Amino acid sequence: MIWFMMVVTGIFTFGTRFIMLSRVASKKLPAWLVEALNFVPIAVLTAIIVPAVLIDPTSQSLSIIGNPRLLAALIAIAVALITRQVITTIGAGLATLWILKWLA
Amino acid sequence: MSGANDTADVPIKEPSAADEFWQGVRDELPLMFGVIPFGLVFGVIGIESGLTSLQTILLSSILFGGASQVVFAQLWAGGVPALILGSSVCVINIRHVLYSASVASYLQHLSLGWRLLLGYLLTDEAYAVSIRRFTDGCSGKFQHFHLLGSGSLLWASWQTSTIAGVVVGETIPESWSLTFAIPLTFIAIIAPIMRTRAEIAAAVSAGILAIVGQSLPWNSWLVIAALGGIAAGWLVNRHNNSKRRKQ
Numbered sequence: 001m002i003w004f005m006m007v008v009t010g011i012f013t014f015g016t017r018f019i020m021l022s023r024v025a026s027k028k029l030p031a032w033l034v035e036a037l038n039f040v041p042i043a044v045l046t047a048i049i050v051p052a053v054l055i056d057p058t059s060q061s062l063s064i065i066g067n068p069r070l071l072a073a074l075i076a077i078a079v080a081l082i083t084r085q086v087i088t089t090i091g092a093g094l095a096t097l098w099i100l101k102w103l104a
Numbered sequence: 105m106s107g108a109n110d111t112a113d114v115p116i117k118e119p120s121a122a123d124e125f126w127q128g129v130r131d132e133l134p135l136m137f138g139v140i141p142f143g144l145v146f147g148v149i150g151i152e153s154g155l156t157s158l159q160t161i162l163l164s165s166i167l168f169g170g171a172s173q174v175v176f177a178q179l180w181a182g183g184v185p186a187l188i189l190g191s192s193v194c195v196i197n198i199r200h201v202l203y204s205a206s207v208a209s210y211l212q213h214l215s216l217g218w219r220l221l222l223g224y225l226l227t228d229e230a231y232a233v234s235i236r237r238f239t240d241g242c243s244g245k246f247q248h249f250h251l252l253g254s255g256s257l258l259w260a261s262w263q264t265s266t267i268a269g270v271v272v273g274e275t276i277p278e279s280w281s282l283t284f285a286i287p288l289t290f291i292a293i294i295a296p297i298m299r300t301r302a303e304i305a306a307a308v309s310a311g312i313l314a315i316v317g318q319s320l321p322w323n324s325w326l327v328i329a330a331l332g333g334i335a336a337g338w339l340v341n342r343h344n345n346s347k348r349r350k351q
Contacts, residue, residue, distance in 0.1 A: 002159060005186055009176065009193040010166035016197050018223030020204035021211055029205050036338045040199040041228075042303050043310040043333025045171065045290040047326055050311035052287040055318060062315065069284060076288050080295035086138030089292035090285050097281055 049073070068100035118244035124237075128253025131233040138289065139229060139258060140265045142170050145285045147269015148276060149174060152283070153181035157270045164266040168227065168259070172196040174286055179323055188322045195330045203231040210238045211248055222248060225255025302344065306337025 019025045029037075053073045056063040064070060076093030083089070119127070143164070150160030155177055167173050172193045179189045203226050211222055234251040237243050243250060276282055298304060310333025317325030 001186065002155070002180060005176075005180075005189060006159070006163060006166050009172070009190055009197075012190075012194050013167055013169055013172065013197045013200070014224060016200035017204055017226040018220065019201060020208040021219040021223050023212065029201070032338075034202065034205075035341055036334055037199055037202040039303070039306040039334045039337035039341075040195075040202075040330070042294050042298065043306045043337065044196050044199075044326075044330045045294050046307040047310040047314040047329035047333060048171065048175070049287040049290050049294075050314045051318060051325070052284070054315060060318075062318075072284070073287065073291060076291045077295050080292045084296045086289060086292040087141065089295075090141060090288045093288040093291070094281070094285060097284055101279075101281070 068097055068104070071100060072096040119242075119246060121246040121249045124243060124246045124249035125253040127237065128234060128250035128255075129257045131237065131250075132230065132254040132257045135229045135233070135258070136261055138292065139170075139261055141285065142289050143262050143265025144269040144272070145282060145289070146170060146173055146177075147266045147271075148273035148282055149269075149286070150177050150266075151270055151273040153177035155180065160270050161263070161267055164263055165259075167193070167197075168224070168262065169197055169200075170262075171290070175326065179326075182323055184322045188324050188327070192323075192326045195327050200226060203228075203235075206235060207231065207238065207251070211251075214248060218248065222251050222255065225251065225259060227255070227258055230255040230258050300341075300344075302337045302341035305340040306333040309333045309336035 020029075053069045054062055054064065054067070056067070072093045075096045076089050079092040080089040146164070147160060150163065150173075151157065155163070160177070163173050163176060167176065175192050175196060176189065179192060184192075204223065207222075207226065211219060214222070230251060233254045237250045238247055294307070298307060310329045313329035313332045314325050317328050320328070
């Protein structure tokens with residue numbers, strides 16, 4: 001089953017990359033679709049980030065006060081806005097998390 | 105930043121295929137700082153999610169898309185129904201249609217083999233650097249070699265770092281919270297590009313729906329939050345555009 005899913009999602013993903021190069025699909029996408037697709041990365045990535053930060057991995061419930069991942073994420077956002085670098089953002093976020101866990 | 109001016113200084117001579125290929129490789133190099141740690145983390149997560157080494161490594165070449173691979177592994181580990189897993193991966197990857205449409209006019213004349221190969225290599229990172237080359241007006245008839253260069257470097261580093269992640273994954277203690285590097289990577293990608301009210305609306309809606317939807321069956325919150333966020337951003341954008349037109 002897992003191999004089947006890997007192949008199916010792989011073919012779909014390749015299709016999204018190849019479709020407009022295929023000469024089969026119409027040359028131009030409708031304007032409303034282009035507008036909507038522009039929001040895909042932000043919507044998808046935020047939907048992954050927020051639960052990864054706010055949902056406690058052991059209790060599986062919402063955790064805001066005393067949640068070390070929340071403070072680490074806020075520091076990472078600040079570092080991302082200042083440095084615009086992936087490596088510094090990961091470094092700052094992980095370092096914050098480690099320090100807070102070590103202090104706790 | 106990179107050597108985009110190397111060839112612009114000599115406008116008389118058209119860049120050769122090799123020139124374009126290595127230009128693509130050079131332009132892609134700075135992005136390795138994000139790609140290699142991400143690939144490592146994916147390798148670790150794949151093993152932690154219960155995929156075999158072979159499945160984890162092959163997912164990097166079959167799917168070849170970081171965020172979708174992470175979601176694939178995590179939903180698989182969560183025992184989610186195939187339909188939900190499939191639609192989650194598809195929603196995440198649908199953005200590539202936009203890249204495909206954007207490069208089509210530069211690649212349309214190539215042979216089927218070239219278009220298949222370059223389509224496969226059309227990731228966020230390769231698209232980002234090669235579309236800049238296509239539109240700068242300095243590239244000639246070998247411009248597709250630029251995408252071949254940027255895409256090849258990305259592919260090779262993604263596969264290598266995944267394998268490295270699989271190899272070291274079992275030795276990394278869980279207390280290092282290395283999986284937290286995934287949301288951190290995504291923060292690094294989206295925090296600097298959030299500008300308009302519509303983008304903020306998309307992010308806020310997606311974030312709220314992702315939390316509210318946690319109790320929904322089969323982790324369907326991801327698809328719902330993504331679609332809700334896209335709809336919210338699109339609506340705010342429409343609203344702003346129509347207001348601007350009236351003024």
